[in-house]
Amino acid sequence: MTCSAVNSAELEQVRRRVFLALFIALAVALHTFEALLPNPLPWFRIGLANILALTALYIYGLRALWIVSLARILVGSLILGTLFSPGFLLSLSGGLLATLLMSLGYRLWQPKIGPVGVSVLGALGHVSGQLLIAWLLIIRHPSIWMLLPFFLLFALISGMVNGLAADLLIKFLLGHPAFLRLRNLAGGNYS
């Protein structure tokens, strides 16, 4: 191809766009796949799609995290047919609080915090956000908060599993030649 004729900053930008689109597509696929899995309870979700959001965060930074999370929720709900339904509202509020907590954690402790830490923060944020909106909009009964400990415990475990998967994926991707430049740039921050 004509790679040598293109200036390298432009190439990097195109590469970034392509990979972000890929991350979103994979996240949507996982989001849809997860809806097919049998759930013991309606809100017990593993949140596999978050693996891609974490990968985007550690490879392309905070903005990429927001883009992947929000696009994944919108497109995923569109595909599942739940867009603008109450379930979508729960999903969106959970996603927003999760992304907010993840970006806060990343911003505050960036060189020290790894994908597992960010993932656990996100998972806990996700269930809290969902339960908050469920309480505000759907079931206005304080006993709904009795569910919170169980949701939090489950989220902690699934958050760790997702974080480990994201860690594997990030290390694999950063070892790939396509990310060579990024690895050199981010070498000090994340290795």
Place this chain on the structure above:
Amino acid sequence: MIFSIWRQRLTRFDRKLVAALALLVLSSFLLPLQQAAGSRLVVSSGDNILFVAPLNQDQQFELSGPLGSTKLQISNGAVRVLSSPCPQKICIGMGKVSRNGELLACVPNRLVIRIEGKSTDRESGYDLLSR
């Protein structure tokens, strides 16, 4: 194996964060236990309130639902279902409830027994204050 993942994949900060959050989550299990004791029970069937009773007087009473009569007992500030005409007796198996917000439900007999009110109401004894 789990231990080696714990060492290799998590940064030192991650380990601290996960441990702290795990502690937080485990302590949140204690939260419902600290819920104040309720002061009265409210029995409802669908949207209708059938019966309201204070929790501080020991008594037994019967309530009728579509299947027959369900016998409730209040003793030492706690309520339980003594007998019920429903087939599975889940409501009897739910045991005693005494804390604010707790529920006993007998779905076949359409009865929901809810505990309400703060324990301070019990001491003051007021139903209502108006100024």
